[in-house]
């Protein structure tokens with residue numbers, strides 16, 4: 001399961017972008033999106049998903065159930 | 074005199090408590106008459122060059138935000154290059170920008186460092202008295218270090234005469250002190266609302282630090298430690314530090330006296346206590362909780378209390394993160410990205426220099442006029458203190474029509490002279506050339522603690538209503554210097570009291586208008 005950004009809530013503040021250890025987050029039309037192929041849910045890097053921890057708008061960076069749980073190799 | 078019809082400030086006053094705490098802190102009585110003064114001569118000394126070392130004064134005298142007197146003459150601008158933030162404050166709703174340190178309701182235009190530096194040059198060319206560039210958000214400039222420092226780098230290359238400053242919540246400040254120094258940033262503002270995590274937990278729901286979200290007491294403790302460490306490091310490095318505090322009644326209002334002491338002892342040179350902005354429509358936690366902001370009297374009492382300890386800043390407009398122009402004036406609409414992109418910008422340092430010399434002459438004239446008038450007050454002996462409101466467009470003159478004023482500057486008059494104590498924002502009374510019935514009561518509420526209002530001109534109807542509310546409209550000093558006129562007025566006033574023509578009476582409290590400064594469209 002990768003994380004995804006609820007774009008209707010994202011303020012485009014850019015706090016998450018530099019925190020992602022996998023450079024999975026980029027700007028798109030004023031809000032930010034996560035590339036599910038790159039997101040590792042921060043496993044192996046940090047205790048918490050960084051985008052969730054830093055995002056000032058609650059419930060904006062959420063689990064995307066469309067993807068299977070990421071397994072650190 | 075029956076002003077009650079307009080008095081809008083509710084009976085919610087821990088004011089007496091505050092005054093007592095304050096009296097204790099200063100070791101002497103306060104202006105409101107709490108007795109028990111120990112007669113220490115240092116008590117209640119007023120802010121001004123006398124309280125500052127010459128080096129500090131040299132640095133701040135042309136800085137509109139740091140020197141109250143300079144703000145009549147010099148302009149500043151902010152560029153919004155820093156949208157990200159690493160803490161959450163209960164007075165901020167990031168969805169609508171930060172309500173307290175930026176404009177509420179509308180998202181500022183975010184700029185890249187390149188766009189920002191072009192904007193700075195464009196503004197500096199159009200407004201030659203623009204001497205200061207600040208980065209103040211909308212998030213935290215030091216949560217966006219690349220963008221912030223890239224902007225400083227570009228500007229210091231093309232316009233080295235512009236002073237750089239930055240405003241931060243302080244969380245990552247210790248990590249950046251070296252860089253701040255290397256860019257020759259000589260002024261930094263830290264927002265410090267508490268030095269006690271017990272108090273802090275009610276202001277900050279969480280912070281993001283070392284890759285983790287911290288909550289409650291832990292969050293407040295880390296934030297406070299980092300803020301104070303950053304402050305100490307900056308002052309040790311010789312960088313001027315101002316501290317901003319948001320006064321939140323019932324949460325940190327009494328505690329700010331302690332904050333004042335803590336930051337003063339760590340070398341902060343100026344303390345700016347600002348009223349909380351919290352309207353439900355801003356969607357902040359405080360706004361939705363019904364947390365109120367302070368009244369004008371409460372704010373002034375706290376500022377007065379801390380003043381004996383250090384310089385207090387009273388002319389803060391809580392500007393938006395992209396404000397442009399003289400304080401109290403907002404010209405940001407003239408400099409949108411679209412307009413800047415289309416501009417051919419040429420930076421002409423010589424013209425700016427010449428203009429600033431002219432400004433300096435004007436300023437000297439004003440000081441001389443005030444000194445002369447003050448001499449006339451020498452020997453007068455009276456305890457009377459009163460507030461007056463002034464409609465002004467700048468240059469230190471009474472030069473605004475009552476109906477066109479979007480704010481009034483408030484001066485306190487006493488036998489020691491006229492002292493600036495704050496400004497009150499109001500809705501324009503006269504929109505489109507006629508007086509709006511509904512706005513007059515709000516204007517009166519905003520200056521209800523004043524005995525008189527100085528204007529360049531005023532219509533018959535507001536004149537009568539002001540009088541009915543007990544505020545004397547005064548237009549006989551139109552286009553003259555504010556302080557000189559105020560002292561002259563005060564001399565007359567004392568003479569009339571002495572002759573029995575008028576009886577001196579105290580005025581009531583006043584409202585502080587909610588919302589960051591927004592120019593009337």
Ligand code: SF4
Pocket residue numbers: 003019020021022023024025034038039040041042049050051052
């Ligand atoms: S969960 Fe971690 S890896 Fe995934 S997008 Fe967020 S910060 Fe990047």
Ligand code: SF4
Pocket residue numbers: 005009010011012013014015016017031032054055056057060061
């Ligand atoms: S931190 Fe949250 S609000 Fe800010 S850009 Fe990322 S997802 Fe959007």
Ligand code: SF4
Pocket residue numbers: 158159160161162164165166170171172173174210211212213242
């Ligand atoms: S530091 Fe300023 S921008 Fe950041 S959350 Fe607090 S008030 Fe808002």
